[in-house]
Amino acid sequence: MNNKDLMLQHPLAKYLRQERMPHIWCEGCGNGILLNSFLEALDELQLDLDNIVVISGIGCIGRAAGYVNVDSFHTTHGRAIPFATGVKLANPQLKVVVISGDGDLFAIGGNHFIHAARRNVDIKVICANNFNYGMTGGQYGPTTPLEAWTTTTPYGNIEHPFNLVHLAAASGAVYAARWTTLQVRRLKASIKKALQKEGFSLIEVISPCPEIYDRYNKLGTAVEVMKWFKLVSEVHKAYDPAKAVITKNRIIIGEFVDIEKPSYGRLLREMTAQVKEDLEGENTK
Amino acid sequence: MTPQKLWRKPLDAEKIGLPKAEIHVITDLCKGCDFCIEFCPKKVLEKSNKLNKRGAYPPKVVDEDNCALCSFCTAICPEFAVFTIEKERREGSESGEKQ
Numbered sequence: 001m002n003n004k005d006l007m008l009q010h011p012l013a014k015y016l017r018q019e020r021m022p023h024i025w026c027e028g029c030g031n032g033i034l035l036n037s038f039l040e041a042l043d044e045l046q047l048d049l050d051n052i053v054v055i056s057g058i059g060c061i062g063r064a065a066g067y068v069n070v071d072s073f074h075t076t077h078g079r080a081i082p083f084a085t086g087v088k089l090a091n092p093q094l095k096v097v098v099i100s101g102d103g104d105l106f107a108i109g110g111n112h113f114i115h116a117a118r119r120n121v122d123i124k125v126i127c128a129n130n131f132n133y134g135m136t137g138g139q140y141g142p143t144t145p146l147e148a149w150t151t152t153t154p155y156g157n158i159e160h161p162f163n164l165v166h167l168a169a170a171s172g173a174v175y176a177a178r179w180t181t182l183q184v185r186r187l188k189a190s191i192k193k194a195l196q197k198e199g200f201s202l203i204e205v206i207s208p209c210p211e212i213y214d215r216y217n218k219l220g221t222a223v224e225v226m227k228w229f230k231l232v233s234e235v236h237k238a239y240d241p242a243k244a245v246i247t248k249n250r251i252i253i254g255e256f257v258d259i260e261k262p263s264y265g266r267l268l269r270e271m272t273a274q275v276k277e278d279l280e281g282e283n284t285k
Numbered sequence: 286m287t288p289q290k291l292w293r294k295p296l297d298a299e300k301i302g303l304p305k306a307e308i309h310v311i312t313d314l315c316k317g318c319d320f321c322i323e324f325c326p327k328k329v330l331e332k333s334n335k336l337n338k339r340g341a342y343p344p345k346v347v348d349e350d351n352c353a354l355c356s357f358c359t360a361i362c363p364e365f366a367v368f369t370i371e372k373e374r375r376e377g378s379e380s381g382e383k384q
Contacts, residue, residue, distance in 0.1 A: 008309055010365045022364060027316035027341065032363020040360060182324075184360040210318075223323045 015039045015049075017069050024063060028222020030181035030207025031061045034128050037184050038099065039068070041191040053096050055084045057104030060135045061128040064099045078108030081116045084123045092265050095195060096122070102129040103141040106162055110142070117171035117200045122263040124194045124201045127164060130209035138212040145246065149216050164204045166241040169257045174199030176241065176257040180206040180229040183253065190255065199263045206251065306352035307370045310344055314366035317341030321358035321367050327351045330358065330367075 016039070025031045042052065054072040056065035057080035065072035075083045080098045088096045098105075105113050105127050116123065132150050133139045140150040140157050143164065147156040168176040175194050179187040187205060194201035208214055208225040219225050229251065236254040244252040308329065315337060322330045322344050329352045333345035344367070358367045 008370075010311065010368050011359075012365060016365065022314055022316075022339075025363065028318035028320070029363060032365075033320075033361055036360060036362065036365065182361075184357070188360070223319050226320065226323070 012036065012039045012043060015042060015069050016067055020067055023067055025060060026211045028208060028210040028225075029060070030130065030205065030209075031064065031128055033181040033184060034061070034099070034126065034187075034205050034207065035064050035067065037188045038064075038097070038126065038191055041188045041195065044188070045192055045195060047095065047195070051094055053084075053087055053094050055080050055087065055096065055098050055100075057098075057100040057109060058135075059101040059104050059133065060130075061099060061101045062104065078104055078110075078112065080104065081109055081112040081123065081125070085116055085121045088121060088123055089265055089268065092122075092269065096124070097195075098123055098125045100125070100127060101134075102127055102131070102143040102162075102164070103133045106142045106164065106167075114167065114171040117168055117173045117202070119264040120172060120174060120199045120261050122198055122200070122265050124191075124203070126191065126203045126205065128205050128207045129164065130207045130213055131161075132209065132213045134209045134212045138216055148213075150213070151216075161246075163241070163244060163246075164202065165244050165256045168200075168202040169241040172200070172261070173202050173257060174259050174261050175201035175255075176204075177202070177255045178204040178206065178244065178253045180226075180233055180251065180253060181208065182226050182229045182233070183235075186235075193258075198266070199261055206246070206253075304354045305372045306349060306354040307372050308346045308349055308352060308358070309368050309370065310346065311366045312343040313338040314364045315339070315341055315343035316364055317343065318363060319344075320361045320363070324361055325358055326355060327353055 049070050052070045054065050054068045054070055056062040056074055058077045062074055065074045073083060080100045084096045084098045087094060129143055131144050133141050138150050139152040142162045144150060144157045145161050149156060165176045165178050175197055177190045190203050194203055208222050210222040214225050232249055233251045233253050236252060239252055239254055239256055241256040244256060316339060322332055329348050330344040331347045332342050337343050354369055354371055356369050359369055
């Protein structure tokens with residue numbers, strides 16, 4: 001606007017690698033909002049940035065690892081969760097956050113996801129769900145709704161999509177929530193809650209993809225998609241994740257699972273200590 | 286019969302000054318998605334008609350005094366291009382004055 005604005009910095013600027021800004025995401029893309037909410041959550045919790053690791057897979061949202069000014073890693077397709085598991089087990093002090101997309105986490109990374117949730121590895125998964133593979137031109141993925149038009153389903157999608165929160169709940173996650181990019185405050189609160197919780201957490205963020213998915217499916221501009229989110233999203237608390245549908249007329253959002261369970265890392269450390277103690281006891285006898 | 290004003294003034298209205306916002310738009314970062322303009326509850330922002338470096342029309346501040354400092358524009362901006370700062374509005378304090 002004027003010289004005064006150039007001197008002032010955005011309050012979240014210190015969490016971003018300024019040399020990489022502006023980011024590559026399209027105008028109206030939800031990934032920027034997701035990153036904004038995540039950084040606001042970090043800012044409000046005042047966590048030590050040296051203890052945070054952000055890991056991402058491929059795709060548009062995969063760039064998030066390169067933009068946050070904390071230790072981060074951009075893994076190969078689908079391998080964000082195994083990498084995060086290794087990081088968390090090697091250094092239990094770290095807070096490990098996986099920021100990745102639906103295609104990455106649930107297509108090729110699907111098995112990693114369910115087994116990390118089953119073991120209850122203490123990692124936080126934030127999944128940007130834009131219903132397709134946006135970066136490569138809009139191919140259908142595991143979350144593409146029925147009858148949606150993508151470049152690889154030119155007559156409409158005939159595959160049923162995953163219900164991500166139900167998958168997480170059934171696999172044993174201790175925290176599962178779904179928000180759209182419009183509910184920024186609730187999303188931030190959710191991320192804060194997950195960061196303070198022990199165990200496997202999934203936060204699904206339904207995000208507009210104005211240049212690819214929304215354009216092909218004639219959903220309108222990014223603002224129109226956000227207005228659609230406003231119109232059809234229903235906030236529920238502790239709703240049955242099996243019934244949490246995403247259709248044209250209804251998007252069930254809210255916190256679905258919020259339970260306490262000992263994490264894999266803690267059980268592993270306890271067992272290792274116990275076995276060591278037992279062996280030492282046997283040796284001294 | 287004329288409708289009566291039913292609302293009353295809060296008891297501490299004179300002690301507590303309303304927060305005054307200062308809205309900053311980093312125009313050259315904006316990609317023109319219009320989220321901040323559309324979802325501002327007080328309609329403080331408006332699309333400007335001046336192109337920025339990136340070929341988008343960034344928002345401009347129309348009515349800064351009306352801003353309720355909810356900072357929703359800051360939270361919803363995907364480009365980290367809008368932010369609000371609270372300025373204290375107290376009589377006699379020089380720091381709170383707008384320059």
